[in-house]
Amino acid sequence: MDLALLTRRCEHEWEIPAHGAMRVPAVIFASEALVRQMDHKVYEQAVNVAMLPGIVTASFVMPDAHWGYGFPIGGVAAFDADGGGVVSAGGVGFDVSCGVRCLHTGFKSAALRAAQEELADVLYAQIPVGVGSTGGIHLGVSETDAMLTGGASWAVHNGWGEAEDLERIEERGQMSGADPHQVSARAKQRQQDEMGTLGSGNHYLEVQHVTGIFDGALARQFGLEMDDVVVMIHCGSRGLGHQIGTDFLKRMAIAAGAYGIALPDRELACAPIRSELGQSYLGAMRAAINCALANRQILTHLVRRAFAHVLPEAKLPLLYDVSHNTCKLEQHGGRSLYVHRKGATRAFGPGHPELPEALRAAGQPVLIGGSMGSGSYILAGTHSSQRQAFSSACHGAGRAMSRHQASRTWRGREVIEALAARGITVRSPSMRGVAEEAPEAYKDVAAVVDSAEAAGLARKVARVEPLICIKG
Amino acid sequence: MGGDPMASGKRMRAHWEHFAHQADMGVRGIGPSKAQAFEQAALAMTAIMTDPATVKPLEMIRIDCEAPDDELLLAEWLNSLVYEMSTRRMLFGRFTVELGPGALQGRAWGERIDPERHHPAVEVKGATYTSLRVAQEGGGWIAQTVVDV
Numbered sequence: 001m002d003l004a005l006l007t008r009r010c011e012h013e014w015e016i017p018a019h020g021a022m023r024v025p026a027v028i029f030a031s032e033a034l035v036r037q038m039d040h041k042v043y044e045q046a047v048n049v050a051m052l053p054g055i056v057t058a059s060f061v062m063p064d065a066h067w068g069y070g071f072p073i074g075g076v077a078a079f080d081a082d083g084g085g086v087v088s089a090g091g092v093g094f095d096v097s098c099g100v101r102c103l104h105t106g107f108k109s110a111a112l113r114a115a116q117e118e119l120a121d122v123l124y125a126q127i128p129v130g131v132g133s134t135g136g137i138h139l140g141v142s143e144t145d146a147m148l149t150g151g152a153s154w155a156v157h158n159g160w161g162e163a164e165d166l167e168r169i170e171e172r173g174q175m176s177g178a179d180p181h182q183v184s185a186r187a188k189q190r191q192q193d194e195m196g197t198l199g200s201g202n203h204y205l206e207v208q209h210v211t212g213i214f215d216g217a218l219a220r221q222f223g224l225e226m227d228d229v230v231v232m233i234h235c236g237s238r239g240l241g242h243q244i245g246t247d248f249l250k251r252m253a254i255a256a257g258a259y260g261i262a263l264p265d266r267e268l269a270c271a272p273i274r275s276e277l278g279q280s281y282l283g284a285m286r287a288a289i290n291c292a293l294a295n296r297q298i299l300t301h302l303v304r305r306a307f308a309h310v311l312p313e314a315k316l317p318l319l320y321d322v323s324h325n326t327c328k329l330e331q332h333g334g335r336s337l338y339v340h341r342k343g344a345t346r347a348f349g350p351g352h353p354e355l356p357e358a359l360r361a362a363g364q365p366v367l368i369g370g371s372m373g374s375g376s377y378i379l380a381g382t383h384s385s386q387r388q389a390f391s392s393a394c395h396g397a398g399r400a401m402s403r404h405q406a407s408r409t410w411r412g413r414e415v416i417e418a419l420a421a422r423g424i425t426v427r428s429p430s431m432r433g434v435a436e437e438a439p440e441a442y443k444d445v446a447a448v449v450d451s452a453e454a455a456g457l458a459r460k461v462a463r464v465e466p467l468i469c470i471k472g
Numbered sequence: 473m474g475g476d477p478m479a480s481g482k483r484m485r486a487h488w489e490h491f492a493h494q495a496d497m498g499v500r501g502i503g504p505s506k507a508q509a510f511e512q513a514a515l516a517m518t519a520i521m522t523d524p525a526t527v528k529p530l531e532m533i534r535i536d537c538e539a540p541d542d543e544l545l546l547a548e549w550l551n552s553l554v555y556e557m558s559t560r561r562m563l564f565g566r567f568t569v570e571l572g573p574g575a576l577q578g579r580a581w582g583e584r585i586d587p588e589r590h591h592p593a594v595e596v597k598g599a600t601y602t603s604l605r606v607a608q609e610g611g612g613w614i615a616q617t618v619v620d621v
Contacts, residue, residue, distance in 0.1 A: 039494055067494045069600035069618060094597040094620045131521060131592035132561045132585035190558045201594045201621050239558045242597040242620075246551045253601065254540060266543075267601040402492045403520075403594070403621065432593035472594075 001038040012063075012455035016043065021264065022050040022059075029389065029455040030063040034447060037400070041067035042074075048264045049077050053272070054085025056337055060389040062344050063451040064398035064443065068093070070267040073343035076392040080337055081273040086261065087281055088270035089252055091340035092327050094245035096285055097292030098203075098236030099323035100367035101169075102378065103300065103316040105307070107229040109209040112311075112467055116425055119207065119310045120468045124427035126306045127205055127299065128197040129472045131430070135196035137298070144188050145180040147195070148240075151290030152321075155297035160196075165297065167356040168318035170346065173297070175290050177329075179283025183240070184247050187284075190239030191291060196298035200433060200472030202396075203235040204369075205303065208376065212463035218380050221362035222319060224462050231316065232376060232464070233299050234369050236325065237292035244288050248281045273338055282327070289326060296321060319378075320365035322346065324395040332390050339390050347381035347393040347458045366458045368449055369396045372426065373419055373439030375465040377449045384456035393458040397445035406441040407432055415439075419469075428471035437471060484612040488516035491603075493618045498603055499550075500616035506542070506606065507569040509615035510549055510576070514567045517550055517599075517619055522590040527565030529581030538575045542606040546615050549576050550599035561585050563592070594621045 006014040006028065014035060016026040026046035028035060042065050049071055050059035056078045065074030070090025079085030105112075112119070128135050139147060147154045152173030156163055166173035180188075198205055210228045213219045224230075237244075252269035255277055256262075261270065271277040300316070307314040327340045348354055348364040355364055366379035374397065385391050401409070412431025415438045419426055428434050446463075453460050486508045491498035497520050501512030518524045535552045539545040549569070557563060564582035585592060602618040 041494075069496075069602040069620070073495055090600075094600075130587065131595040132587070134561070186555055190555065199595065200592075242558075243555065245620075246554070246598040249598075249601065250539075250544065250548065250551075253544065265601075266604065269601070399495050402494060403497055404490050404492060407593070429587050430591055430593050432591060436593060 001035050001040055001043050003035065005043060012451050016047060018050065022047060024050050024055050024058050026050050026059040026061065028061040029457055031447065031451045034063050034451055037443065038065055039067045042072045045072040046075065048268055049075060051264050052086055052268065052270060053261060054079045054083040056080050060392065062392065062394040063455065064394040064396055064448045066398045068342060070269065071340065071342045074394065074398065075342045076340065076344045076389050078332065078337040078339045078390050079273065080335060085273050085338060086270040087273050087278045087327055087338055088268060088340060089245055089248040089281060090267050090269055091342055092285060093325040093342050094242045095236040095325055096241035096244060096288035097323040098325045099292060099296065099321065100369050101233045101296045101300065101321040102319040102367050103231040103303065104223055104319055105229045105231060106315050107311065108227045109229055109467065112207065112229045115310050116467060119306065120425040120427050122306045122309050123205065123303065123468065123470050126302045127470055129429065129470055131200050133197050134193040137195045139192045139195060144191065147294050148180040148183060148287035148290050149178050151175055151293040152297040155294045160298045160301035165300065165318050169293060169321040170323060173293055175286045177282065178286035178290050180287050182280045182283035183244060183287050187240045187243035187247065190243050194238040195295060196302060197238060198235050198299065198470070198472050199238060202437060203472050205470040206232045206466045207468040208232055208464040208466050210462050211375065211465045214460040214462065218362050218459065218461045221359065222365055222378065222461060224378065230319065230464060231303055232367065232369065233296055235295060235299065237288040238295060240291045241288040244284045248284065251277060285327060289323060292323060320367065322367050337390065341392055343395050344392045345395045346391055347385040348391050349381045349383040349386045366393050368394060368445065370445035371397055371439040371442040372424065372437060372466060372469050372471065374442065374445050375463055377445065377460065378462045378464065379449060379452065379458035380461050382456065382459050385458055388456050394448050394452045397442040397448055399441060400443045401441040403436040406436045406438055410435045410438045424466050425468045426471060434471060484610070486512055488512040488519065490516060496618050496620050498616060498618045500614060502612060502614050504612050506613045507571050509613040510546060510569040511567040513546060513615045514550065514553055517553065517596060518564055520596060520619065520621060521592045521594065522563055524565040526590055527563045528583045529566050530583040532579055532581045535578040535580060540574060543604045545576055546606050547599045547601060547604060547617060549578060550617065550619065553580060554596050554598055556580065563590060596621055
């Protein structure tokens with residue numbers, strides 16, 4: 001991105017002043033080096049989002065932002081229904097409620113190392129992963145609707161997990177306002193055999209250990225110490241969410257003219273919040289959030305079963321579960337706003353009433369997935385994050401190289417061998433998939449989280465590095 | 473990256489290619505006719521997951537779709553294929569398309585996914601409207617968009 005197009009507010013904050021049809025400015029939170037790495041398309045997309053009706057304060061861009069469709073990935077925008085605000089399917093993305101869940105294990109890495117290969121094999125056998133994989137659960141029509149309404153609560157009620165898990169999930173594991181009747185038959189059909197599946201692409205399940213503590217007090221509140229082994233699960237709402245994105249992108253693109261919305265780009269397809277289509281999308285999208293929460297809950301059950309087989313004394317309570325592709329109605333500055341986060345994590349600060357009591361003093365855990373080799377980060381929401389960008393932070397490393405280029409640059413087998421030499425066990429059904437996800441195809445996640453902290457979006461708590469990676 | 477698994481035309485050879493997108497993948501079909509460009513775009517989408525040449529044409533399915541313009545029709549065609557692949561657990565390696573006003577009648581030949589043989593790399597979530605374009609160009613047609621993976 002050309003820095004000459006931006007006004008520097010401070011070290012890690014840049015403004016694109018409102019011009020042309022922009023209703024508000026765009027604000028980018030990133031270091032100079034990260035801004036320079038961003039594609040010019042991120043600039044264009046941040047500007048386009050600022051043109052949408054009812055947008056409040058600014059079109060925000062997180063440090064890991066890259067070119068998406070409609071909104072940039074790493075984009076945050078809030079809309080006021082009273083001000084003619086809109087809801088956008090492109091502002092949420094196809095993988096509705098894609099997110100990250102972190103589980104404690106109670107082990108140190110030495111105990112895990114002794115069983116590393118066996119655990120990798122059992123996890124790989126237990127977790128359906130990769131293109132075309134199906135889960136062991138087949139959902140009929142009425143059960144699908146119950147899942148879409150109940151989310152992780154539905155899963156726990158059916159025996160996949162414990163009631164105390166729900167405390168440690170955004171929305172307490174059940175998104176309110178979900179309307180299964182707004183979800184198409186096609187979307188439900190795509191999901192009927194996909195519950196408890198990990199997917200492919202950048203989705204993964206990793207066993208990791210803590211290799212750095214940045215804030216001892218926060219780490220203690222999160223229950224983390226050096227060398228603790230944790231499990232991270234990254235996946236979303238699977239075929240159901242993808243189909244909802246597809247369905248509503250088309251409906252919103254066709255209907256925009258009838259709602260008097262002049263779209264700067266068709267991919268910004270949206271509808272007024274207070275319209276039949278807007279409400280229909282919100283009902284369907286919230287159902288997809290419940291699908292993602294239920295899916296990660298079932299995967300948690302499968303992980304616990306695998307651990308019980310190899311390390312019977314293991315207990316795997318949740319640290320937290322966050323979603324990074326959503327639109328949620330939240331209170332900010334005394335106003336009710338519809339906050340779109342596309343590739344951005346909610347980061348409520350200390351004392352927020354949405355947080356479970358055990359975490360309320362610390363602030364919300366913000367789980368940042370990195371690449372297979374570079375590790376991941378656990379951050380905490382801060383008071384300043386509430387002021388900066390509607391309590392939002394980054395979500396991952398962000399790609400530095402296209403899949404196409406990555407698959408021509410590396411071979412999957414070589415990537416696996418290189419990681420094995422570093423003590424990281426990879427299991428995947430697709431060597432090409434592994435090549436496309438090679439660590440070097442991603443930006444430096446450390447630079448992203450450093451910038452997020454410096455910008456006041458979140459505070460660094462701990463760094464974790466993989467021991468086992470199950471990759472789709 | 474490209475391929476030539478389909479027929480050649482008088483004015484230009486029908487073919488497909490991928491184009492760069494930072495996080496996802498661009499698919500572009502090119503052909504003497506608009507319908508052939510649509511067919512090639514579908515092949516380009518299959519090639520994101522596997523080599524289309526490895527997919528045996530064991531089963532044929534019909535796809536009918538409608539949209540108010542060519543570009544939305546291309547997205548609808550590709551998204552219909554995503555749906556069929558997802559629910560049937562199939563891959564497709566051969567396509568035919570007939571276009572009418574605002575409507576498409578397509579056929580797709582393929583087989584159930586065999587991970588051992590197809591080594592599928594990544595699943596396609598859906599066709600977006602990013603870089604979505606259907607146009608006459610260079611004596612033929614192009615049909616392109618970015619698909620979310």
